[in-house]
Amino acid sequence: MRCLTIIAFVYILRDAGAYGKTRRSEILEQETRLAVGGNTNLTEQEDAVNNCLMQAKFRECDYGFTNPQYFNFSHHYFSYMEIIKHSKVYRMIKDIPKGAALHVHDMAMLSPDYLLNVTYMDYLYVCFEQNTVKLRFSKAAPKDTCAIKWQLMKNARKHSGDIEKFDEKLRKHFTLVCDHPDETYPTIKESWDTFLGYFGTVAPMLSYRPVWEQYFYDALKAFREDNIMYVEVRSVLPDLYELDGTTYDPVVTAKAYKKSIKRFMKDYPDFLGAKIIYAPSRLVDRQQLGVYLETARRIKKEVPEIFAGFDLVGPEDQGNPLIEFVPQLEEAGKDLNYFFHAGETDWYGTLTDDNLVDAILLGAKRLGHAYALPKHPILMEEVRKRDIGLEVNVISNAVLSLVRDVRNHPLALFLAQGLPVVLSSDDPGVWEADPLSHDFYVAFVGVASRLSDLRLLKTLALNSLKYSALDGADKINAVDKFSQRWNDFIVNFNCSKY
Ligand SMILES: *[C@@H]1O[C@H](CO)[C@@H](O)[C@H](O)[C@H]1NC(C)=O
Numbered sequence: 001m002r003c004l005t006i007i008a009f010v011y012i013l014r015d016a017g018a019y020g021k022t023r024r025s026e027i028l029e030q031e032t033r034l035a036v037g038g039n040t041n042l043t044e045q046e047d048a049v050n051n052c053l054m055q056a057k058f059r060e061c062d063y064g065f066t067n068p069q070y071f072n073f074s075h076h077y078f079s080y081m082e083i084i085k086h087s088k089v090y091r092m093i094k095d096i097p098k099g100a101a102l103h104v105h106d107m108a109m110l111s112p113d114y115l116l117n118v119t120y121m122d123y124l125y126v127c128f129e130q131n132t133v134k135l136r137f138s139k140a141a142p143k144d145t146c147a148i149k150w151q152l153m154k155n156a157r158k159h160s161g162d163i164e165k166f167d168e169k170l171r172k173h174f175t176l177v178c179d180h181p182d183e184t185y186p187t188i189k190e191s192w193d194t195f196l197g198y199f200g201t202v203a204p205m206l207s208y209r210p211v212w213e214q215y216f217y218d219a220l221k222a223f224r225e226d227n228i229m230y231v232e233v234r235s236v237l238p239d240l241y242e243l244d245g246t247t248y249d250p251v252v253t254a255k256a257y258k259k260s261i262k263r264f265m266k267d268y269p270d271f272l273g274a275k276i277i278y279a280p281s282r283l284v285d286r287q288q289l290g291v292y293l294e295t296a297r298r299i300k301k302e303v304p305e306i307f308a309g310f311d312l313v314g315p316e317d318q319g320n321p322l323i324e325f326v327p328q329l330e331e332a333g334k335d336l337n338y339f340f341h342a343g344e345t346d347w348y349g350t351l352t353d354d355n356l357v358d359a360i361l362l363g364a365k366r367l368g369h370a371y372a373l374p375k376h377p378i379l380m381e382e383v384r385k386r387d388i389g390l391e392v393n394v395i396s397n398a399v400l401s402l403v404r405d406v407r408n409h410p411l412a413l414f415l416a417q418g419l420p421v422v423l424s425s426d427d428p429g430v431w432e433a434d435p436l437s438h439d440f441y442v443a444f445v446g447v448a449s450r451l452s453d454l455r456l457l458k459t460l461a462l463n464s465l466k467y468s469a470l471d472g473a474d475k476i477n478a479v480d481k482f483s484q485r486w487n488d489f490i491v492n493f494n495c496s497k498y
């Protein structure tokens, strides 16, 4: 902001307010250079790729510009998600190396079809209630309350009479996607209620230890296939359990992560790895937060190589604001890195909005969403000065009712002002999106400037490594591996393939 003001002032002195063609183009050029990716130079080969990409992007943007009624990005994501696969830009983005996914929640990384497959495993019990379904693996009928009765999923499916219909109905509990999103989710209340309902349904099923370990392995596989090299995953670290009812504490869950990551790296040595951010619920009191922080320290001690830091999750408007916990978090911040969700709200001037100032003053390395940041000019400067990565999740913000027309997403401002942005996908499985490609696509065509090009995509991918919790040699190695991957993509690019 300040930078722009100074530039404008210099021009006023020079041209004394006169409108000049030179001045006009200089201003526009300055702004291009200020924007994320604006200072990157492309090689000749990259230029050729860029021309192909931009031809397709212009076609999509300009069609929407002249036919605003068909501009899909101004509608609900669910109404156009199916058509995306026909987009040339999207298909190129799928193949582009995207670096890392730094903001994803573990139980929301894979599709409803994957979860439906899990329900075919032995020993899964089900309890159908009014509008919800309870799922739990067990040797014998689970002890948890059930309004009607627990039955083996296998039997329920068999006796349903119509397996296809049974599965179709069951699958609805594993996704937010629906045919009439505007009626199903008129406000943030409905979208968040359904969203939290999803976690309530899947958490007890996924916390069965063998499923948990396999789920994360398969999630990494899906992310790798989307041309992602590294993942930082947020986890509430639920207590895992065995068929006989034995349960473990969160440190065991963290160790299960280490095991899955190790196995995955052995099978896919080109992958750079994964780390966890312990992110329990923010809907707790100070005493419980103290327990969480103690757990975080134990995990850091037990599995330091995969532990990135700490965060708090849940509906930010309803949870406790960070200020409630400042003394505790300040103390714990001596040992823990913070990656707080902050400012995931439309409520200006509320305690939720204030989470941004507390997260920054508590020394957060990155901010989750930072959606409300543009309303805080001083904090914008702090973000720039402290070089805090902003983890932006456009589709999530649209689906969870913060913004309708993604052209109004604050990411546009972050990009224009050259802030340290990384793109992520939050909970892609819940809205049946790709691990990262759909978010890149919507951001690139729907949010960023019409003129933003391959330089933006390359910078966003590099940012995801730069702002990752990888340190020292690991980060250098990551950037190096990325550059190789990027060059391979450029060298092998074939425009007519798309
Ligand atoms: C890109 O090229 C321009 C003009 O030649 C130069 O001013 C700028 O410093 C270069 N940027 C980088 C990142 O090398």
Ligand SMILES: *[C@@H]1O[C@H](CO)[C@@H](O)[C@H](O)[C@H]1NC(C)=O
Pocket (backbone or CB within 6 Å): 060, 063, 064, 070, 071, 072, 080, 083
């Ligand atoms: C938006 O989606 C419709 C189909 O619902 C499609 O016909 C149209 O071409 C799309 N618009 C753009 C700009 O892609």
Ligand SMILES: *[C@@H]1O[C@H](CO)[C@@H](O)[C@H](O)[C@H]1NC(C)=O
Pocket (backbone or CB within 6 Å): 111, 113, 114, 117
């Ligand atoms: C579900 O299982 C079927 C049969 O084993 C398999 O073909 C399919 O790929 C699986 N789907 C997912 C999303 O894992």
Ligand SMILES: *[C@@H]1O[C@H](CO)[C@@H](O)[C@H](O)[C@H]1NC(C)=O
Pocket (backbone or CB within 6 Å): 494, 495, 496, 497
């Ligand atoms: C590029 O792709 C097209 C269509 O798939 C193919 O016909 C052509 O041979 C490819 N060109 C090169 C140089 O590989």
Ligand SMILES: [Zn+2]
Pocket (backbone or CB within 6 Å): 103, 105, 341, 368, 426
């Ligand atoms: Zn999140």
